[in-house]
Amino acid sequence: MNRMNMLLAQEQTRAEVLADDPLWLVLLKAVVLFAFGVVMTLFMINWERKVVGRMQHRPGPNRNGPGGWLQSLADGLKLAFKEEVIPTSADRKVYWMAPVISTIPAFTAFSVIPWGPEVSIFGERTYLQLVDLPVGALVVLAAAAIGVYGIVLGGWASGSPYPLLGALRSAAQVISYEIAMGFAIVSVVLYAQSLSTGDIVDAQRNGWFALLLLPSFIIYVVSMVGETNRAPFDLPEAESELVGGFHTEYSSLKFALFFLAEYVNMVVVSAFATTLFLGGYMAPWPLSAIGDGVLNTGWWPLIWFIAKMLLFLFVYIWLRGTLPRLRYDQFMRLGWKVLVPISLGWFVIVAGIRAIRTDGGVSTTQILIVGAVAIVIIVLLSLLIPEKQVAEDANKIPVTGSGYPVPPMDLQVPTKPRRKVSAGKSATRSELTGSTTGKEADDGNV
Amino acid sequence: MSAVLAQAVTLAQGGEVSTGEAVAFWILGPAAVAGALGMILARNAVHSALWLVLTMLSLAMIYLTQRATFLGFTQIIVYTGAIMMLFLFVLMLAGRDSSDSVVEVLRGQRLAAGLLGIGLAVLVVTLLGRSLTDTQIAAPLDPYSPEGGGAGGLGRLIFGDFLFPFELSAALLIVAAVGAMLLSHSGGKKTKKTQRELVEERFRGQHDRPSPLPGPGVFATANSVATPALLPDGSVAPESLSRIIDSAAAEEFRDEIREVSGTGPEADAHALITPAEGAEAPGGEGTDGQRADSEGDKA
Numbered sequence: 001m002n003r004m005n006m007l008l009a010q011e012q013t014r015a016e017v018l019a020d021d022p023l024w025l026v027l028l029k030a031v032v033l034f035a036f037g038v039v040m041t042l043f044m045i046n047w048e049r050k051v052v053g054r055m056q057h058r059p060g061p062n063r064n065g066p067g068g069w070l071q072s073l074a075d076g077l078k079l080a081f082k083e084e085v086i087p088t089s090a091d092r093k094v095y096w097m098a099p100v101i102s103t104i105p106a107f108t109a110f111s112v113i114p115w116g117p118e119v120s121i122f123g124e125r126t127y128l129q130l131v132d133l134p135v136g137a138l139v140v141l142a143a144a145a146i147g148v149y150g151i152v153l154g155g156w157a158s159g160s161p162y163p164l165l166g167a168l169r170s171a172a173q174v175i176s177y178e179i180a181m182g183f184a185i186v187s188v189v190l191y192a193q194s195l196s197t198g199d200i201v202d203a204q205r206n207g208w209f210a211l212l213l214l215p216s217f218i219i220y221v222v223s224m225v226g227e228t229n230r231a232p233f234d235l236p237e238a239e240s241e242l243v244g245g246f247h248t249e250y251s252s253l254k255f256a257l258f259f260l261a262e263y264v265n266m267v268v269v270s271a272f273a274t275t276l277f278l279g280g281y282m283a284p285w286p287l288s289a290i291g292d293g294v295l296n297t298g299w300w301p302l303i304w305f306i307a308k309m310l311l312f313l314f315v316y317i318w319l320r321g322t323l324p325r326l327r328y329d330q331f332m333r334l335g336w337k338v339l340v341p342i343s344l345g346w347f348v349i350v351a352g353i354r355a356i357r358t359d360g361g362v363s364t365t366q367i368l369i370v371g372a373v374a375i376v377i378i379v380l381l382s383l384l385i386p387e388k389q390v391a392e393d394a395n396k397i398p399v400t401g402s403g404y405p406v407p408p409m410d411l412q413v414p415t416k417p418r419r420k421v422s423a424g425k426s427a428t429r430s431e432l433t434g435s436t437t438g439k440e441a442d443d444g445n446v
Numbered sequence: 447m448s449a450v451l452a453q454a455v456t457l458a459q460g461g462e463v464s465t466g467e468a469v470a471f472w473i474l475g476p477a478a479v480a481g482a483l484g485m486i487l488a489r490n491a492v493h494s495a496l497w498l499v500l501t502m503l504s505l506a507m508i509y510l511t512q513r514a515t516f517l518g519f520t521q522i523i524v525y526t527g528a529i530m531m532l533f534l535f536v537l538m539l540a541g542r543d544s545s546d547s548v549v550e551v552l553r554g555q556r557l558a559a560g561l562l563g564i565g566l567a568v569l570v571v572t573l574l575g576r577s578l579t580d581t582q583i584a585a586p587l588d589p590y591s592p593e594g595g596g597a598g599g600l601g602r603l604i605f606g607d608f609l610f611p612f613e614l615s616a617a618l619l620i621v622a623a624v625g626a627m628l629l630s631h632s633g634g635k636k637t638k639k640t641q642r643e644l645v646e647e648r649f650r651g652q653h654d655r656p657s658p659l660p661g662p663g664v665f666a667t668a669n670s671v672a673t674p675a676l677l678p679d680g681s682v683a684p685e686s687l688s689r690i691i692d693s694a695a696a697e698e699f700r701d702e703i704r705e706v707s708g709t710g711p712e713a714d715a716h717a718l719i720t721p722a723e724g725a726e727a728p729g730g731e732g733t734d735g736q737r738a739d740s741e742g743d744k745a
Contacts, residue, residue, distance in 0.1 A: 091490075091492075094492070094493075094496070133515055134515055134516070134597075135515045135516050135519050135597065138516070138519035138520065138523060139519060141519075141523050141527075142519045142522040142523050142527065144527075145522060145523050145526060145527025145528070145531075146503075146522065146526065146527065148527075148531065149499070149526075149531075149534075152531070152534055152538075153492075153496070153534075156492060156534075156538055164538060167538060168535065168538055168539065171531050171532075171534060171535040171538070172535065174527075174531065175528060175531055175532065175535075178523075178527065178528065195516070195597055
């Protein structure tokens with residue numbers, strides 16, 4: 001009977017197994033995911049403060065709890081009891097809704113992240129994932145798109161200029177960076193041939209997409225920082241320019257919700273990046289070879305997944321500790337003139353390769369040979385291009401590294417004309433008229 | 447094990463509506479209609495946009511219950527995520543208090559709009575009537591297979607059977623985008639003026655004043671941006687107020703500004719001149735906003 005169950009299990013897809021989860025298991029998973037988000041937020045705030053502190057040669061929080069790790073918990077509790085101040089010019093309904101709109105989608109996106117392979121929870125066979133939708137990758141994008149409404153509406157509803165500016169920036173930022181992000185995801189989807197997050201992880205069994213699609217990976221990492229409003233792209237907050245940006249007028253628990261949403265969003269995009277590009281919950285190479293892949297089964301993969309996710313979260317902190325905030329026009333230029341064209345071009349290449357591989361029956365070796373031949377031909381052709389004749393500018397003066405003209409080799413230093421005998425007289429005259437005129441008089445002589 | 451899925455499939459094939467779907471519909475349908483009504487009836491433009499977002503999200507959810515997951519999430523990403531965000535962006539730029547003008551600019555616009563609206567309503571009602579009586583129910587979708595309602599099947603249709611309409615709409619969108627860019631940049635090629643040219647223009651009187659604007663609160667008792675700078679004679683330097691803050695708060699603080707600048711009715715200790723003289727001070731009340739605006743553009 002047990003064996004038959006196992007055989008049946010082989011035939012069931014991930015989605016079917018998850019669809020058969022009993023209600024208590026679904027609720028358990030949802031509660032655990034929610035708790036994970038909140039705990040990660042508390043952990044991240046502390047970790048961020050500690051790492052940034054270490055980068056700046058100071059200890060960071062070290063008072064509350066063991067090693068200072070309960071500092072953010074204490075801050076969170078204090079925040080809940082603070083007085084709430086709502087500006088009189090605020091649009092109260094929207095003002096109240098905004099933090100909620102910003103928080104809920106952040107947690108929603110957790111549901112499609114595959115945390116691990118098939119495990120058994122209290123005797124029930126399931127995957128470490130809440131739901132496997134055929135369009136899981138889009139769920140994360142959609143959640144990000146809705147979450148931004150919280151920021152934009154919060155800024156608008158505050159009814160004061162700085163939050164409004166923060167909201168405007170956030171809206172423009174998301175519209176610009178979602179395009180590059182979408183293209184990066186589409187390349188992955190083309191290779192995995194599925195939009196389902198579980199299938200994307202399975203497709204990376206033989207190689208991480210971070211290596212296979214390196215440009216997409218870089219574009220995704222850049223745009224995910226832009227999407228989550230983190231340094232150096234934290235223009236909607238921009239403490240030095242906009243006070244607090246969109247959350248300037250928020251206090252107490254509403255402010256805490258914005259804070260929670262920001263950190264949960266960071267965790268979500270990091271987990272999503274792990275899923276898309278770093279092989280999800282699969283063990284990294286030397287570990288995956290141990291014991292015929294035993295580390296890829298059971299609860300082990302959860303460790304690899306969280307380790308990879310923390311790697312991305314560390315990059316977030318690292319960026320914040322090292323990079324200054326971009327100016328707004330620089331930020332927009334990076335998005336529209338660098339990331340979008342590069343991702344478009346790269347997407348065309350990826351789509352072309354996929355089309356050749358699926359339709360043409362061409363093997364990898366053939367593609368590599370053709371590619372090598374093409375590169376050799378391009379290099380040879382580039383040799384045929386006549387070297388550009390740089391017209392010598394007769395008046396051009398060579399310049400040293402610091403910008404001063406290089407003295408010519410045959411520099412003739414003009415000899416100073418001999419001073420007249422009456423120099424003494426002129427000196428006395430300059431003394432009479434004042435010392436500053438002495439130099440001018442000298443110049444005139446030369 | 448897959449009994450749940452199988453049941454759903456058989457139910458869909460039978461053309462019946464399952465309880466879950468019915469519950470979802472009776473929640474989402476009224477929400478969508480309420481959103482549409484709210485969009486029309488809301489006074490505030492941003493509220494209007496938010497009601498529309500509610501309609502779009504409800505529609506997306508209805509798609510999801512119809513097992514068209516790809517369509518549903520695309521609806522959320524494209525319409526709510528990108529297009530409505532652009533709408534909101536423009537509405538916020540327009541300002542929170544701006545309202546529609548009720549003056550009719552085009553002649554007979556209301557008549558034409560009314561006729562077309564009635565025509566559209568008739569069209570929709572007849573279509574709806576036909577769909578209720580003689581329409582074949584489409585085969586149930588299986589989003590997990592590429593041939594079903596998933597992204598694969600949709601892609602095959604768009605890039606196969608409907609390639610020409612798809613390319614046509616793409617061309618239309620590109621033409622619109624390029625046209626918008628062309629119109630917004632039609633002011634000729636503007637090169638940025640150098641500092642020297644700006645200085646020369648300033649001293650030739652092409653700007654309002656040769657010096658830069660006074661910083662906010664520089665001569666005042668506080669260094670808040672909302673505090674106006676005072677000129678040496680004790681009057682308010684109108685240019686020292688930020689344009690944004692001016693539009694938001696200048697109205698409220700008008701009396702205070704009057705009082706501080708000495709243009710109010712009472713004698714003021716700050717003013718070194720009499721109230722009567724203060725009223726004739728350069729940059730009177732009427733032109734304040736205008737001057738601040740023009741300065742802001744040039745700065």
